[in-house]
Amino acid sequence: RVDSARLWNSLMEIAEIGATPAGGCNRQALTDEDREGRDLFVRWCRDIGCEIRVDRMGNIFARRPGADNSSPAVITGSHLDTQPTGGKFDGVYGVLAGLEVLRTLEDNGIRTKAPLELVVWTNEEGARFSPAMVGSGVWAGEFSLEYGHSRADKSGITIGEELERIGYLGTEPVLPRAIKASFEAHIEQGPILEKQEQVIGVVTGVQGIRWYDVIFHGMPCHAGPTPMEDRRDPVQALSMLCERLYREVRAYSEDARITCGDLRAAPGSRNTVPEEVVLALDLRHPIPEGLNHLHGSLYRLAEQVQEETGTRVEVREEWYSPPVAFDENCIDAVSRAVQTLGYSNRRMVSGAGHDSVYVSRVAPVSMIFVPCEGGLSHNEAESAEPGHLEAGCNVLLHAMLKAAEL
Amino acid sequence: RVDSARLWNSLMEIAEIGATPAGGCNRQALTDEDREGRDLFVRWCRDIGCEIRVDRMGNIFARRPGADNSSPAVITGSHLDTQPTGGKFDGVYGVLAGLEVLRTLEDNGIRTKAPLELVVWTNEEGARFSPAMVGSGVWAGEFSLEYGHSRADKSGITIGEELERIGYLGTEPVLPRAIKASFEAHIEQGPILEKQEQVIGVVTGVQGIRWYDVIFHGMPCHAGPTPMEDRRDPVQALSMLCERLYREVRAYSEDARITCGDLRAAPGSRNTVPEEVVLALDLRHPIPEGLNHLHGSLYRLAEQVQEETGTRVEVREEWYSPPVAFDENCIDAVSRAVQTLGYSNRRMVSGAGHDSVYVSRVAPVSMIFVPCEGGLSHNEAESAEPGHLEAGCNVLLHAMLKAAEL
Ligand SMILES: NC(=O)NCCC(=O)O
Ligand SMILES: NC(=O)NCCC(=O)O
Numbered sequence: 003r004v005d006s007a008r009l010w011n012s013l014m015e016i017a018e019i020g021a022t023p024a025g026g027c028n029r030q031a032l033t034d035e036d037r038e039g040r041d042l043f044v045r046w047c048r049d050i051g052c053e054i055r056v057d058r059m060g061n062i063f064a065r066r067p068g069a070d071n072s073s074p075a076v077i078t079g080s081h082l083d084t085q086p087t088g089g090k091f092d093g094v095y096g097v098l099a100g101l102e103v104l105r106t107l108e109d110n111g112i113r114t115k116a117p118l119e120l121v122v123w124t125n126e127e128g129a130r131f132s133p134a135m136v137g138s139g140v141w142a143g144e145f146s147l148e149y150g151h152s153r154a155d156k157s158g159i160t161i162g163e164e165l166e167r168i169g170y171l172g173t174e175p176v177l178p179r180a181i182k183a184s185f186e187a188h189i190e191q192g193p194i195l196e197k198q199e200q201v202i203g204v205v206t207g208v209q210g211i212r213w214y215d216v217i218f219h220g221m222p223c224h225a226g227p228t229p230m231e232d233r234r235d236p237v238q239a240l241s242m243l244c245e246r247l248y249r250e251v252r253a254y255s256e257d258a259r260i261t262c263g264d265l266r267a268a269p270g271s272r273n274t275v276p277e278e279v280v281l282a283l284d285l286r287h288p289i290p291e292g293l294n295h296l297h298g299s300l301y302r303l304a305e306q307v308q309e310e311t312g313t314r315v316e317v318r319e320e321w322y323s324p325p326v327a328f329d330e331n332c333i334d335a336v337s338r339a340v341q342t343l344g345y346s347n348r349r350m351v352s353g354a355g356h357d358s359v360y361v362s363r364v365a366p367v368s369m370i371f372v373p374c375e376g377g378l379s380h381n382e383a384e385s386a387e388p389g390h391l392e393a394g395c396n397v398l399l400h401a402m403l404k405a406a407e408l
Numbered sequence: 409r410v411d412s413a414r415l416w417n418s419l420m421e422i423a424e425i426g427a428t429p430a431g432g433c434n435r436q437a438l439t440d441e442d443r444e445g446r447d448l449f450v451r452w453c454r455d456i457g458c459e460i461r462v463d464r465m466g467n468i469f470a471r472r473p474g475a476d477n478s479s480p481a482v483i484t485g486s487h488l489d490t491q492p493t494g495g496k497f498d499g500v501y502g503v504l505a506g507l508e509v510l511r512t513l514e515d516n517g518i519r520t521k522a523p524l525e526l527v528v529w530t531n532e533e534g535a536r537f538s539p540a541m542v543g544s545g546v547w548a549g550e551f552s553l554e555y556g557h558s559r560a561d562k563s564g565i566t567i568g569e570e571l572e573r574i575g576y577l578g579t580e581p582v583l584p585r586a587i588k589a590s591f592e593a594h595i596e597q598g599p600i601l602e603k604q605e606q607v608i609g610v611v612t613g614v615q616g617i618r619w620y621d622v623i624f625h626g627m628p629c630h631a632g633p634t635p636m637e638d639r640r641d642p643v644q645a646l647s648m649l650c651e652r653l654y655r656e657v658r659a660y661s662e663d664a665r666i667t668c669g670d671l672r673a674a675p676g677s678r679n680t681v682p683e684e685v686v687l688a689l690d691l692r693h694p695i696p697e698g699l700n701h702l703h704g705s706l707y708r709l710a711e712q713v714q715e716e717t718g719t720r721v722e723v724r725e726e727w728y729s730p731p732v733a734f735d736e737n738c739i740d741a742v743s744r745a746v747q748t749l750g751y752s753n754r755r756m757v758s759g760a761g762h763d764s765v766y767v768s769r770v771a772p773v774s775m776i777f778v779p780c781e782g783g784l785s786h787n788e789a790e791s792a793e794p795g796h797l798e799a800g801c802n803v804l805l806h807a808m809l810k811a812a813e814l
Contacts, residue, residue, distance in 0.1 A: 086675035087628055087683065129677040156676075192633025209632065213678060222493060224786040225667035225690040226615065227598025227759030230658050232783070237668035241650030248644045252636050261631035262643035263678040265671045265685060269492035270562075271535040272619060272669040272688040274786040277493065279671060282678035284631040353633030377638070380630040380680040 004399055005109075006392035009102040013391070016042055016082075016098070017090040026382025027090055031083035031125035032060070032164035039082040039094075040170060043122055046101055050108045052120070056172025059137045059150050060124040060165045063174075066104050068117035068406065074180035076114070076406040077365070078103065078398060079121030080188060080357060081137075085129045089384020091189045091374065091391075097122055099187040099395040103402055114406035116182050123357040124165075130155045132282075133213060133321035138357035140176050142364050147176055181365035183332055183405040186358045187394045188369060189386050193377025194350060201393050202340045202347040203371030207328050208359050209257075209288040209351055212297055213321035216243070216281040216304065219314040225273040236279040237267070239313040243303055244281070250299045251285070258296055259286040259353070288351050290325055326359050329366035332405075336368050339400035345393050354379075370397050410805055411515075412798035415508040419797070422448055422488075422504070423496040432788025433496055437489035437531035438466070438570035445488040445500075446576060449528055452507055456514045458526070462578025465556050466530040466571045467543045469580075472510050474523035474812065480586035482520070482812040483771070484509065484804060485527030486594060486763060487543075491535045495790020497595045497780060497797075503528055505593040505801040509808055520812035522588050529763040530571075536561045538688075539619060539727035544763035546582050548770050553582055587771035589738050589811040592764045593800045594775060595792050599783025600756060607799050608746050608753040609777030613734050614765050615663075615694040615757055618703055619727035622649070622687040622710065625720040631679040642685040643673070645719040649709055650687070656705045657691070664702055665692035665759070694757050696731055732765050735772035738807075742774050745806035751799050760785075776803045 019038045020029030029035040040062060044054055047064035055063045065075070080096025100120040107114070123141075128134025131153040140150040151162030165171035190196075195203050218236030244262060251260040264282035285300065287293040304315040333349075340347045350371065358367045372394035375385040425444045426435030435441040446468060450460055453470035461469045471481070486502025506526040513520070529547075534540025537559040546556040557568030571577035596602075601609050624642030650668060657666040670688035691706065693699040710721040739755075746753045756777065764773045778800035781791035 085677050085680055087680070127677075128679060129675075132678065134679065190633060191630045193635070193638065194633075211632070222787040223784060224597045224760055225669060226617070226665060226692050226761065227596060227600075227785070228665075228783065229599070229662070230665065231662075232599065235654075235667075237650060237671065238654045241647040241654065244643060244647030245651040248641075248647065256635070256637075259632060259634075259636065261641075261679065261681055263631060263673070263680050263682060264676040265643065265673040265682075266676075267669070267671040269535075270670040270672075270688075271491050271533075271786070272538065273534060273540065273667065273690050274491055274493070274669050275667055276669060276671075282676075284679050286632050354630055355632065377634065378629060379633070380677070381628045 004102045004106045004392060004395045006388055008105065009098060009391060009395055010388045012098045013090060013094065016094055020084065022087065022382055024382040026384065027084045027088050028086055029082065029084045030086060030130040031127065032161065032168055036083055037168035040122065043082060043097065047120065050104055055174050056170055057174040057176045058147060058172055059140045059176045060170040060172060061137045061141055062122040064120040066118040068114045070115050071117055073116040074182040075117045075119045076182050076402050077119040077121055077184045078186060078402060079123065080186050081123045081126030083125055083127050085127055085380045087382050089379060089381060091384055091386050092191065092379050093126055095189055095391060096187045099398050102395050103399045106399060114403065114408060116406040118402065118406060125161065126357055131161050134355050135357050135360055138360040141178060142360035144360055144363065178364040184358065184361045184365045184367040185398055185401050186356060186369045187398045188356060188371055189374040189379060190371040191354045191374060191379035195371060195373035196377060198348060200348045201345040201390055202397055203350045204333060204336050204340060204347055205328065205352050205369035205371055206333055206349050207351050208326045208355060209286050209353055210290060210293040210325040211323040211355050212285045212293060214283040215318040215320055216283055217316040217318065218279040219316065220276050220278060222277045223275050233275055234313045235275050236313055237276060239307050239311045239315055240279050240281060243307045243315065246303050247300060251296055254295060255292060257288050258292060288325055323355055323359055326362055328362060328368040332366045332368035335401045335404050336370055336397060339397045339404065342400060343396055370394050410508045410512045410798060410801045412794055414511065415504060415797060415801055416794045418504050419496060419500065422500055426490065428493065428788055430788040432790065433490045433494050434492055435488065435490045436492055436536040437533060438567065438574055442489055443574035446528065449488060449503065453526065456510055461580050462576055463580040463582045464553060464578055465543045465546045465582045466576040466578060467547055468528040470526040472524040474520045476521050477523055479522040480588040481523045481525045482588050482808050483525040483527055483590045484592060484808060485529065486592055487529045487532030489531055489533050491533055491786045493788050495785060495787060497790055497792050498597065498785050499532055501595055501797060502593045505804050508801050509805045512805060520809065520814060522812040524808065524812060531567065532763055537567050540761050541763050541766055544766040547584060548766035550766055550769065584770040590764065590767045590771045590773040591804055591807050592762060592775045593804045594762060594777055595780040595785060596777040597760045597780060597785035601777060601779035602783060604754060606754045607751040607796055608803055609756045610739060610742050610746060610753055611734065611758050611775035611777055612739055612755050613757050614732045614761060615692050615759055616696060616699040616731040617729040617761050618691045618699060620689040621724040621726055622689055623722040623724065624685040625722065626682050626684060628683045629681050639681055640719045641681050642719055643682060645713050645717045645721055646685050646687060649713045649721065652709050653706060657702055660701060661698060663694050664698060694731055729761055729765055732768055734768060734774040738772045738774035741807045741810050742776055742803060745803045748806060749802055776800050
């Protein structure tokens, strides 16, 4: 069994890096804060004798050798980056739960047969750099390294530049080695476990996600003398599209999700009709047909609004992460660990994307969810109970031990 | 008669300051470019013997003494600041038309009885600092000097700080001296003169303008796992409000105007429901009842959307500039000048706000409009014909001479 207090204290210590006045964390990918978090992680791993490798996407691998180092590794991990107004648990819990597993093995002098690896993936959130999970995505072969390095934030700074600047542009090739199994612990980020009073979510897969930039091309003109019928107003087009799309998505199925996380107008002057409005759109559904349907609605409505308003509505596809089913053996390993430990639990599909999505392309994977307060995440008030975090970590320990063998 | 080529050349020379690649101007209020434009203006005025005063709002007064300097002055002027993606004529034409009048008098050795003053007003556009016409507004007593100095741009820098920084925080009190009459030449910024093939617009007044910040208070949460019914999504509320408000405003009357010039989402991350969206809204109507009606629609719809979505919709009133009727004698002076000169013309109400709105609170005022290409303004492609600019300037010359007497 893991040391609950040590896990909690490490979570609280790293949460000081990028701590926000409202009690959350702003440790966005590849900022100085992210570097500080990475440095602390590396120090903690070296303290228990792990060997550190950093690849050219800045993914960090901390390896604990096994009895048989020719065996494929059992891996775990998650991410240290946060949303701009993020919480203290999203991602970092999965990393420090993995660390707590290694510390517990070290304390008890346990050597597994297979080596263990604890991974920190670069830019999982997709908040500073789109898309999400880009570090694990390049590693798993979904994206090229050039694509990964060239992704830019809103001010045009790229991942490649920032990796170099913060000293995490490693030398290792961005490629998976042979992997026996992978497990990732995470807060649920939704309300199901809490509402149903279950301690552990046995995660069977992840819903599909599609990201778009929707660009409304207006014609700048004066707010006063220009007759309404002479205008091409991108905000009117935006409001018509969004009003209809929200209605259609919500009417389609209660599993469907639509989020408009960012809106930017240029030039952004109150008495000038904008030249351009850019909407950052996120659509999700657990099954491929469902997500296709939402995708179709977007294109149909964009065309409709373009015709009705004469304002060009351009839909740029930014990212597609199809629904994923995890490995049955890994799901079983988690299920059995939960049963051994006696925690209440349910099987569930993840609403959020995770690095495990891309890891699952090259290795057998599953995930372990624990409840978070009010189902709230991507919010500075994100919170979780120490007892639940401990439970998830114990499940991770047992599942990893089972997979790595003694 | 004025020198058309000199007027045009001066317009083209000053347009190089802040010139944009697309052929427009970005010389926003109190930037380094604005300072450069002001410096050039001051130099040109000194070259013809004018005496320069700068008040504590950075308004610049260039005075050409008359035969009777105890007489109230006849004034003209406009602004040198532009929109972020502005044109080469909005504002600067009114300033340089005034300069061309003074140059013409100088060339011809004409001394008026009343002194003449040519004014550059600070931050007319309202693009960098809200509200518009704030320099003339403080001068006319509509706003306090503290209010004027404290207005901040999007990055929090104030007018007071920028006046100091660019060296235009003058020492003169911000107060009108006695004024005989005021005239302002300007491009129409709308399509009426061009469509009706008229050279001069005799401006009888200015429509009413109301500015608002509409703030949609959301609850940040994760784009994936959070059920739609648990969300307070400010973009959904925004799109519902705007969709309805555009419809109502356009249905109300063809004179009504609605513009949403800026939109900002915080924290602005694609996979997080925003905590807050701020909409910069501009409503206009030529008569008070009409503008009141639009104002009422906004409040009613904001409440409606708030009730339907559970998302708080806060309407903050930013500025109100009621409809204004200009002085009958000044309008007549312009009319007679147009007739003398034989230009085609029509009476019209301005769709844009102008410094003359505030000047009219303390002095008899009217304005002279000339056509602009396609009615386009607040656009880098803004354009006007040299012949029209010359005509407007000739009308200004005659109206000022009439008011100032020989
Ligand atoms: N876990 C998490 O918040 N991942 C970000 C990617 C997503 O938007 O689902
Ligand atoms: N003339 C002009 O563009 N003024 C800006 C104020 C307004 O928005 O009408």
